[in-house]
Amino acid sequence: MFTSVDDVSVRLAETGYLASPSVATTVFLADRLGKPLLVEGPAGVGKTELAKAVAEIAGAELVRLQCYEGVDESRALYEWNHAKQLLRISAGRDETWDETRTDIFSEEFLLTRPLLTAIRGDEPKVLLIDETDKADVEVEGLLLEVLSDFQVTVPELGTITATRRPFVVLTSNASRELSEALRRRCLFLHIGFPEEELERRIVRLKVPGLDAALAESVVRVVGALRAMDLRKVPSVAETIDWARTLLALGADSLDETVVRATLGVLLKHQDDVLKAAAKLDLDAL
Amino acid sequence: MTTPVAERLTSLVAALRAHGIRVGTGETVDAAQAMAALGFEDRELLREGLAATLLHGIAQRPVFDPVFDLYFPRGVGAPEPGTADRDDLRDRLAAALAANDEALLARLAAEAVDGFGGYGSAPGSDGWSSYQTLDRVRPQTLLARVRADVGARNGSSGFADRLLDDEIRRRIEAFRGLVATEARRRVAERRDRDQIARRAVAPTADRVDFLFAGKDRLAELRRTVQPLARKLATRLAARRRRAARGSIDLRRTLRGSLSTGGVPMRPVLRRRRPARPELVLLCDVSGSVSGFSDFTMLLVQALHDQFSKVRVFAFVNRIDEVTGLLEHGAADAAGLGARIQAEATLTGWHGSSDYGVALGEFAERHGDAVGPRTTVFVLGDARTNMSDPNLAAVRLITERARRVHWLNPEQRSLWGTGDSAAPEYAELVEMHECRNVRQLGALVGRLLPI
Numbered sequence A: 001m002f003t004s005v006d007d008v009s010v011r012l013a014e015t016g017y018l019a020s021p022s023v024a025t026t027v028f029l030a031d032r033l034g035k036p037l038l039v040e041g042p043a044g045v046g047k048t049e050l051a052k053a054v055a056e057i058a059g060a061e062l063v064r065l066q067c068y069e070g071v072d073e074s075r076a077l078y079e080w081n082h083a084k085q086l087l088r089i090s091a092g093r094d095e096t097w098d099e100t101r102t103d104i105f106s107e108e109f110l111l112t113r114p115l116l117t118a119i120r121g122d123e124p125k126v127l128l129i130d131e132t133d134k135a136d137v138e139v140e141g142l143l144l145e146v147l148s149d150f151q152v153t154v155p156e157l158g159t160i161t162a163t164r165r166p167f168v169v170l171t172s173n174a175s176r177e178l179s180e181a182l183r184r185r186c187l188f189l190h191i192g193f194p195e196e197e198l199e200r201r202i203v204r205l206k207v208p209g210l211d212a213a214l215a216e217s218v219v220r221v222v223g224a225l226r227a228m229d230l231r232k233v234p235s236v237a238e239t240i241d242w243a244r245t246l247l248a249l250g251a252d253s254l255d256e257t258v259v260r261a262t263l264g265v266l267l268k269h270q271d272d273v274l275k276a277a278a279k280l281d282l283d284a285l
Numbered sequence B: 001m002t003t004p005v006a007e008r009l010t011s012l013v014a015a016l017r018a019h020g021i022r023v024g025t026g027e028t029v030d031a032a033q034a035m036a037a038l039g040f041e042d043r044e045l046l047r048e049g050l051a052a053t054l055l056h057g058i059a060q061r062p063v064f065d066p067v068f069d070l071y072f073p074r075g076v077g078a079p080e081p082g083t084a085d086r087d088d089l090r091d092r093l094a095a096a097l098a099a100n101d102e103a104l105l106a107r108l109a110a111e112a113v114d115g116f117g118g119y120g121s122a123p124g125s126d127g128w129s130s131y132q133t134l135d136r137v138r139p140q141t142l143l144a145r146v147r148a149d150v151g152a153r154n155g156s157s158g159f160a161d162r163l164l165d166d167e168i169r170r171r172i173e174a175f176r177g178l179v180a181t182e183a184r185r186r187v188a189e190r191r192d193r194d195q196i197a198r199r200a201v202a203p204t205a206d207r208v209d210f211l212f213a214g215k216d217r218l219a220e221l222r223r224t225v226q227p228l229a230r231k232l233a234t235r236l237a238a239r240r241r242r243a244a245r246g247s248i249d250l251r252r253t254l255r256g257s258l259s260t261g262g263v264p265m266r267p268v269l270r271r272r273r274p275a276r277p278e279l280v281l282l283c284d285v286s287g288s289v290s291g292f293s294d295f296t297m298l299l300v301q302a303l304h305d306q307f308s309k310v311r312v313f314a315f316v317n318r319i320d321e322v323t324g325l326l327e328h329g330a331a332d333a334a335g336l337g338a339r340i341q342a343e344a345t346l347t348g349w350h351g352s353s354d355y356g357v358a359l360g361e362f363a364e365r366h367g368d369a370v371g372p373r374t375t376v377f378v379l380g381d382a383r384t385n386m387s388d389p390n391l392a393a394v395r396l397i398t399e400r401a402r403r404v405h406w407l408n409p410e411q412r413s414l415w416g417t418g419d420s421a422a423p424e425y426a427e428l429v430e431m432h433e434c435r436n437v438r439q440l441g442a443l444v445g446r447l448l449p450i
């Protein structure tokens, strides 16, 4: 898909995703080695966005499995459409049971879920398994199976093997340690908070109307907040939100009043707001 | 791939393994492919590529980076010799810090080590020292100059000006890191690289001594509490299941065998009572061992589902219950120590540890916390500042409790040295060396009652 690491950076940037060197390198290798990419990192650093950007570049369909506690095979892989099967059974009166049975366990009654969808068909696909850490451990077993051979066995239909392997991205907030076995299947990428220069470019790209000097100050303040010992430090998503807020307020530079009034966009906990205000020498809130 | 390169990769992998990072052959093959795909022109891309293929988690990265630097050194070439003019170097360093020019800072780090880091002249006793380099170059004293420099260059940027000092401090800190890397690289160049790689790299978080972990490392450790707790909970649940299956109940087996003519066909297993045990933690939270106590308290708190009751007491020279603080404070792990110090009564008329008084006070005032179903863990280095260890109080606790374990964060060879009363206590209760997260995990998995 890509000719070089630079090519990855350039084409991601064209979709609006600005990649750090580690992101570009790892995406390049995931494509070259044909391995799933496990992306870990704090919330709001662009893990999900990366998968979307890759899909856009590849002109691929993005198939997304959103994990949550309790997600199971019938949500992740496939399920039989029982209602439709029942209708079919009550409709077809003049045939043998064997005939009916063969019929109701055919493609027509299969509800494919993301994992199966991703390995079927010849069109390019990007499979995004989002927030893998939220799923229960059993689902990992299932992922392991699918990601090893890119095949799935449906007892009534036989084994379905991918004719074209999807580009796979798994994301995790590391709220739960994923199993060693699953990690071994994947290339590992940690996306942390971006360097100052990169974050400045992201802000300029996402909030085009913002003055360059203001964008620089925004990123510096966010950097200072990240160095503080807070319950939740602001992520890229918050930086962008803050920049948008400032633009909407028509602020053309930062001052105490503006920062004090908008700190809540960056920090979600009241005690963080108080702590940061004190450290930034904002007068009492 | 040429052979020397392949060799370098296998040595790198061996060094990573020596530091406790599990790298399989599959990953090594991937890494070789990554090298082939990326080439060697850009060392930083190579670094990222190898990290992506060889590592499985961000916790391994602090080990990986220095090892990578040793096996794939920056091709800096030797800076011109004899230019070791300290003032000139400091001038250029100040300018680079002001401009935040990272590439230039890396070159200056190399130059600094070259000019000021060398010691000794006899082969075998000479080397490169980052400590000596930094001691002579003193980058931390450049703050005021850099600040003035930035001011002159950019003028005022208004509000963000107040952030500048901290920003410069962070840049200086990063420069110190570059110096350390460069010194290590030079040492490695001269001695056996593999040998250095084993010694000179900081260990993974789970092998860091609690007693020597700095602030950063402790924060990193705290992030391992939840994963470790989950692992242990699984292990405890498995042990509990096995135990519940229990041993053969001979009497009921024989009674059952009457129907088969007295031949015991079906063994009857004894069922255990499913009641969960109680846990009491006595934690020394004095400065010397606080990292260890905090960590263990957080771990136990994270495991509290496993017990019918958990009570935690903290002491320095007086003891106080902190169970409540722990429950409410689970969110803010970093502040736990400070909160305990602020809200509990832990010291009397002096501030140093006194195990004897604290344990005595526990036996007297909180003795009812310990009963026949209670397992007690004492956490501390048993350093009593030369005062009476109060063995009678410990004896009293052991008589009441189901089990008493003592986890000591000091290495065993130091027990009994100086003011350590460890050997005396160890005669009364089982004392275990518990220096790092790895040992703690193993001990907790083995010792916790089920």
Ligand SMILES: Nc1ncnc2c1ncn2[C@@H]1O[C@H](COP(=O)(O)OP(=O)(O)OP(=O)(O)O)[C@@H](O)[C@H]1O
Pocket: A016, A017, A018, A019, A020, A042, A043, A044, A045, A046, A047, A048, A049, A050, A171, A173, A202, A236, A237, A240
């Ligand atoms: N490198 C980047 N280039 C462009 N936009 C970015 C970048 N990083 C983050 N963003 C923006 O930040 C926002 C958050 O990104 P995203 O939702 O992908 O985060 P996430 O890591 O998936 O977070 P979560 O863990 O909460 O799911 C998006 O609006 C995205 O556009």
Ligand SMILES: [Mg+2]
Pocket: A047, A048, A049, A130, A171
């Ligand atoms: Mg996301």
